[in-house]
Amino acid sequence: MEGEDARLVAEATLLDPVVHKQPRRFYAAMRKLDPVHYDAALDMYLVSRWEDIQTVQRDPLTFSVNKGYHTQQAKGFAEEFQQILREKGGGYFPDAIMSDPPYHTRVRKLMESAFTAHRVKDLEPRIEAVVDGLLAELADKGSMDAVTDFAQPLTIRIICEQLGLDGSIKDRIARWSTAVTAQIGRMQDREEMLGHAAQICDLQQYLIAKMREREADPREDMISDIVHARDGEGEGSVLTFEEAVSLIRALLIAGNETTATALSNLVLILATEPDVAEMLRASADDDRLMNRFVEELLRIEPPVRGLSRMTTKEVELGGRVLPEGAHLLLLYASANDEPEIFPEPRRFDMERKNIMKHVSFGGGVHKCVGLALARMEIKVAARLLVRKFADVRLAIAEEDIAYLPTVATRSMESLPVTFTLRD
Numbered sequence: 001m002e003g004e005d006a007r008l009v010a011e012a013t014l015l016d017p018v019v020h021k022q023p024r025r026f027y028a029a030m031r032k033l034d035p036v037h038y039d040a041a042l043d044m045y046l047v048s049r050w051e052d053i054q055t056v057q058r059d060p061l062t063f064s065v066n067k068g069y070h071t072q073q074a075k076g077f078a079e080e081f082q083q084i085l086r087e088k089g090g091g092y093f094p095d096a097i098m099s100d101p102p103y104h105t106r107v108r109k110l111m112e113s114a115f116t117a118h119r120v121k122d123l124e125p126r127i128e129a130v131v132d133g134l135l136a137e138l139a140d141k142g143s144m145d146a147v148t149d150f151a152q153p154l155t156i157r158i159i160c161e162q163l164g165l166d167g168s169i170k171d172r173i174a175r176w177s178t179a180v181t182a183q184i185g186r187m188q189d190r191e192e193m194l195g196h197a198a199q200i201c202d203l204q205q206y207l208i209a210k211m212r213e214r215e216a217d218p219r220e221d222m223i224s225d226i227v228h229a230r231d232g233e234g235e236g237s238v239l240t241f242e243e244a245v246s247l248i249r250a251l252l253i254a255g256n257e258t259t260a261t262a263l264s265n266l267v268l269i270l271a272t273e274p275d276v277a278e279m280l281r282a283s284a285d286d287d288r289l290m291n292r293f294v295e296e297l298l299r300i301e302p303p304v305r306g307l308s309r310m311t312t313k314e315v316e317l318g319g320r321v322l323p324e325g326a327h328l329l330l331l332y333a334s335a336n337d338e339p340e341i342f343p344e345p346r347r348f349d350m351e352r353k354n355i356m357k358h359v360s361f362g363g364g365v366h367k368c369v370g371l372a373l374a375r376m377e378i379k380v381a382a383r384l385l386v387r388k389f390a391d392v393r394l395a396i397a398e399e400d401i402a403y404l405p406t407v408a409t410r411s412m413e414s415l416p417v418t419f420t421l422r423d
Helices: 002-011 017-021 024-033 050-058 065-072 078-088 103-115 117-121 123-141 146-163 167-182 190-216 222-227 241-272 274-283 287-300 371-388
Strands: 036-039 044-047 143-145 306-311 315-317 320-322 327-331 389-394 416-421
Touching: 002 024, 044 050, 044 306, 050 315, 050 327, 065 306, 065 327, 078 190, 103 222, 103 241, 123 143, 123 146, 123 371, 143 146, 146 167, 146 222, 146 241, 146 371, 167 190, 167 241, 190 222, 190 241, 222 241, 241 274, 241 287, 241 371, 241 389, 274 287, 274 371, 287 371, 371 389
Parallel strands: 044 327
Antiparallel strands: 036 044, 143 416, 306 327, 315 320, 389 416
16 A cells, blocks of 8 residues: 555646545645655645644745745746736736735735624624525525535625625626636646636726725725725825735635635535434534534535645755745645544544644635635525435536636536425
8 A cells, every 4th residue: 555655646746637636545645655745747845734734824934925826826827817917907916915924914904804893793694695595596496506506606696795796797706716716726728828817807807997986985895895994094004906906806706716615515515424414404503513513514625725835945844855936735635634633534523622723714824814704604504505405415426526627726616416395
């Protein structure tokens, strides 16, 4: 077995469609034999162990998000991609939140104004209403695509409501999300890049128009919160227009894409693990258990496979000396599957003593800013799903599930399921 693991580590790459779809054996082999493994096809070091990921996240200056993320973006086509956005998309707006301290500290503080306490606290009834309405639309059909009929429409409706956007643009948002995610996915060719760039131009032009409206006429929505965010007085107390575009784009796309993936994973778990589905139904009225269910779902099937960093100096990590400029991919999915941290990691266990140690939201100064909203969406959706639908089953073989071509997430293209209604 060790010989097979050694061969797998030596020969495999995340770009291989087979490894990309079923990566856990590759992860386990890396953790055991080469925890900071150089993937030559990706030209990245894959950081597979929980403790090494913690080390990286505790030191945002040595392990730069800014350099890691922006070196990853549109890899191989960056110059052409950026020029297209400047000419046709209103400008090229680097993701301000994907930056390093001290700049990141200022941007993060201003961005958090869009997630004020009253907004999150008052959100649960609205999310319940949205989920309830969507499930009512699906109820009589007896089947659905959990990705395109449930997860994506649900997250799009909620984020549109929060941002103050018209939900009728749902089809455009789905295309925009695919296009933006592909820029850090490392699996697009030039023709695909050109199509994705056109979609991002459409996205930016749409958002810029909405932002100009909110500049003149603020409303009770997140776009207005971002456009008019202020922290103190003087230079740097407000966001530049370029920063605001990038943050609103991130709110619309990044949170929407990852939460939709989490909701798709929720349905996959219900369809393939009936014991978990029954356990969830029995726990639906217990808020503590529902919260723990959400955390275990995020651990066992993290929406984000991994995000990138770049070293700013020579540094040792996981027993390997990395040069300055080494490009890393932090494999959250591997860390969450580490048996030394999470015993029997493939067992869904809502009573894990260390259930909050998963890294699905990242960590350190870059911990996901929208985690409270994501947790609430998943919890409400899970509770209402098991109350209304029974006998959720896959309509295809599990091995036939197709995944989007990106190393950043492990997102299903489609998930056909059948179900019955509860009495």
